[in-house]
Amino acid sequence: MSEIQDKSFTNLPAGAALISEFVSSAREAELLEWVDCQNWRDDLRRRVQHYGWVYDYRARHVSADAYLGPLPPPLRAECGRLGASDMFDEQPSQIIVNEYEPGQGIAPHIDCVPCFGPVVASLSLGSPCEIVFGNRTSGARLSCMLEPRSLLVLGGPARFEWTHTIPARKSDMVEGVRTPRKRRVSLTYRTVLAD
Structure with missing residues (x-):
């Protein structure tokens, strides 16, 4: 992959990549400061x-x-x-910012197939949390931790055959230790295929 270094994880579905330290701590702080100065929509169970x-x-x-x-x-x-x-054919044209306070999550889903292109990427800022993948055909489940500043990229089977969810809970098991969640903000990058 050009410029972006992929860190392989065996507990990700085929077509997924998790890239550690995609942004620096300083950039993470800049992004959080900027989004916190913008208007939030609160018509969901989380702010976006x-x-x-x-x-x-x-x-x-x-x-x-x-x-x-x-x-x-x-x-x-x-x-x-x-x-x-070489992950995206073109620059993303849409970003959704999601805020997750402890206890908040998102239901299992596949990002809208007719709406968005073949790759979806999500940058995690703030608290780490677990993401869970579910295969719609086999029922298989995989999970991994999304660390602060990491970028999760979903393409191929991971994009179209597996759901992903952030379980709504206040803590996660991290290396055998129950770890409380704090506020997490994600920036999801997609290419819109509007009609």
Whole structure:
């Protein structure tokens, strides 16, 4: 992979990669400071921000009139890195920022197939947490920890055949030790295929 170094994990589905330290601690602080100065939507069980395009959670759709404009300059650096890598065919055109307080999660899902391109990437900031993958055909389950500043990339089978979820709980088992969660913010990068 060009520029981006892949760290292989055996507990990820085929087509997934988890890249440690995708951003520095200083960049993590910059991103958190910037998103915390923006307006949050609170119509879900967690707070979110949409950039580039609004995703309609109820209709599970992105329409052409949902375009918000170009991605804001403070968020473009990582998009440039992703677009320059061999993971994305082009730079992502949408970012969703999700905030997870302890006890919050997201239900098992596959990012909308007709809405988004073949690769989805998510940058974790703040607290670590466990992500769980479920194979829709075999029922197999895999999980791994998303460490702060890591980038999870889902393509191929991981993108289309496996659900992913952040279990709604207040702690995770980390190397055999129950570890309380703190606030986590994720930035999810996608390419919109609007109609």
